[in-house]
Amino acid sequence: xxxxxxxxxxxxxxxxxxxxxxxxxxxSPFSNLRWYKQDTGxxxxxxxxMTFSENTKSNGRYxxxxxxxxxxxxxxxxxxxxxxxxxxxxxxxxxGMLTFGGGTRLMVKP
Amino acid sequence: SAVISxxxxxxxxxxxxxxxxxxxxxxxxxxMFWYRQQPGQSLTLIATANQGSEATYESGFVIDKFPIxxxxxxxxxxxxxxxxxxxxxxxxxxxxxxxxxPGADTQxxxxxxxxxxx
Numbered sequence: 581x582x583x584x585x586x587x588x589x590x591x592x593x594x595x596x597x598x599x600x601x602x603x604x605x606x607x608s609p610f611s612n613l614r615w616y617k618q619d620t621g622x623x624x625x626x627x628x629x630m631t632f633s634e635n636t637k638s639n640g641r642y643x644x645x646x647x648x649x650x651x652x653x654x655x656x657x658x659x660x661x662x663x664x665x666x667x668x669x670x671x672x673x674x675x676g677m678l679t680f681g682g683g684t685r686l687m688v689k690p
Numbered sequence: 691s692a693v694i695s696x697x698x699x700x701x702x703x704x705x706x707x708x709x710x711x712x713x714x715x716x717x718x719x720x721x722m723f724w725y726r727q728q729p730g731q732s733l734t735l736i737a738t739a740n741q742g743s744e745a746t747y748e749s750g751f752v753i754d755k756f757p758i759x760x761x762x763x764x765x766x767x768x769x770x771x772x773x774x775x776x777x778x779x780x781x782x783x784x785x786x787x788x789x790x791x792p793g794a795d796t797q798x799x800x801x802x803x804x805x806x807x808x
Contacts, residue, residue, distance in 0.1 A: 616799075623694075623782050623799035624733070669732060676721070676786075678797070680732040 583607075584672050584681035592687045597660055601684045603653040603670030615644050615655045616669040618683070624669055627655070660688045692717045692788050694800035696781075702806045703773055710769045711803045713783030718763035720787030724756070727780040727802070736781075739766040763789070773807045780804050 584605045593599050605613070612631045616624035628637040628644040630653070636645045641658045657664055665688045670681035693716040703709050713722065722739040737745040737758055745758035760766040770777050783800040 614797075621780070621802070621804060623802045625799070626797075673797075678735070680734075682732045 584670055584679045586668075586670050586681040586684050588684060589682065590685040590687070592689060593660055595660060595662055595688050595690050599657050599660060599686065601655045601657075601668050601670075601686070603655070603681055605651050605653070605670070605672045605679070605681075607672040607674055607679050608651065609674065611673045611675060613644075613646055613653050614671045614673065615642070615653075616671060618667045618669060620666070627668075657686075660686075662688050662690060664688050692719060692785055692798045694783055694785060694798055696783055696800045696803050698803060699801065700804040700806075702808060704808055705774055707773055708769055708771045709773065709805060710767050711781055711783075711805075713766045713768070713800055715764045715785050718789040719785040720763075720789065721785060722760055722766045723784040723786070724758060724766070724768045725782040725784060725799075727782060729779070733782065736768070739768075770805065773805075775807045778805055778807045 587602045610632060612629050614629045615627045617627050618624040627642050628639050630637045630646045632648050643656045646653045655668055667683040667685050669683045672679045695714045697712045701709055724736040725733040726736050727733050735748050736751045736756055737747040739745050739758050739760035741760045755771055757769045780802045782802045786797040
């Protein structure tokens with residue numbers, strides 16, 4: 581069964597600090613891997629998308645990495661802000677099928 | 691990109707009633723989907739809304755409970771029928787394949803409809 585597992589489930593950091601969220605997947609092969617940010621009560625918004633041949637993709641303070649050999653991806657957030665408080669979801673796509681991770685709930689405290 | 695709006699944004703409903711959620715996209719899209727997100731959980735695909743034909747439902751979801759319409763390339767509705775408290779959830783519309791933007795993975799999500807069933 582295709583799975584996407586994220587860790588940690590939740591994380592609390594202080595404003596200005598960096599953090600890294602992990603995503604391990606078993607979906608293989610896959611078309612692309614995407615990280616979404618979901619604010620409470622809102623729909624997910626795409627942060628980064630990487631194909632299986634890409635190793636890293638940045639979007640401002642967000643940097644995603646992908647290791648297709650170990651089937652791992654990470655999302656690194658630099659100089660966190662209060663507005664980064666949200667759930668971050670890793671999604672692996674194979675053609676039209678999406679497999680969602682359970683998400684990491686990040687809280688940034690002042 | 692595609693901008694998706696959903697109506698209503700939230701609602702509180704009584705057990706046994708039905709609610710229809712609307713999804714409007716500002717661009718023509720090939721694919722439209724409906725997801726459910728229960729509190730603290732990730733997204734679960736309910737069905738793919740097919741234009742001009744019956745929706746394709748995932749395991750565990752049936753048309754009688756979640757009838758779906760898709761009359762054109764920019765609009766879809768999801769009805770949650772005969773609601774019970776277990777249906778309390780966020781319902782999200784998602785689209786893929788924005789026409790005029792070929793070759794891109796263009797899956798976008800709407801803002802969601804927060805449903806509470808008493």
